Amino acid sequence: MIRYFDFVQLSNITSKSIIRALKHWFATFGIPDILRTDGKYPRFPRSNDLAERYVQEAKTLLDKCLEEGSDVQLALLHHRILLDQPLVHQYDD
Structure with missing residues (x-):
């Protein structure tokens, strides 16, 4: 498992803006087998x-x-x- 971080500045934390950022990362790095989130508030x-x-x-x-x-x-x-x-x-x- 790769354990490094990346980040992007978001104008807001709506689902739409987060999906847009993820699509960019997927286009750059490929689609992961597993996408983990902490699932927390x-x-x-x-x-x-x-x-x-x-x-x-x-x-x-x-x-x-x-x-x-x-x-x-x-x-x-x-x-x-x-x-x-x-x-x-x-x-x-």
């Missing part, structure tokens, strides 16, 4: 620890980009590349 984000962690990471990334004037899409790419790196490197003897 959006006003209580702490009910899903993994989703809340990603929200905090996204906010931190956005704040840093705004502070430094850097490109958000490049920051997201860098974040994904770092997630793909192995935690332990193996060296040949």
Whole structure:
């Protein structure tokens, strides 16, 4: 399972705007076998620890980009590349 986040700015949180964003992601990344949501009311984000962690990471990334004037899409790419790196490197003897 891929465990990285992406985000898009929505003008509102209606079903129509969310479906439009999902269609864009599906066109870009393909249609997933499984689409997971927390199924919770959006006003209580702490009910899903993994989703809340990603929200905090996204906010931190956005704040840093705004502070430094850097490109958000490049920051997201860098974040994904770092997630793909192995935690332990193996060296040949």
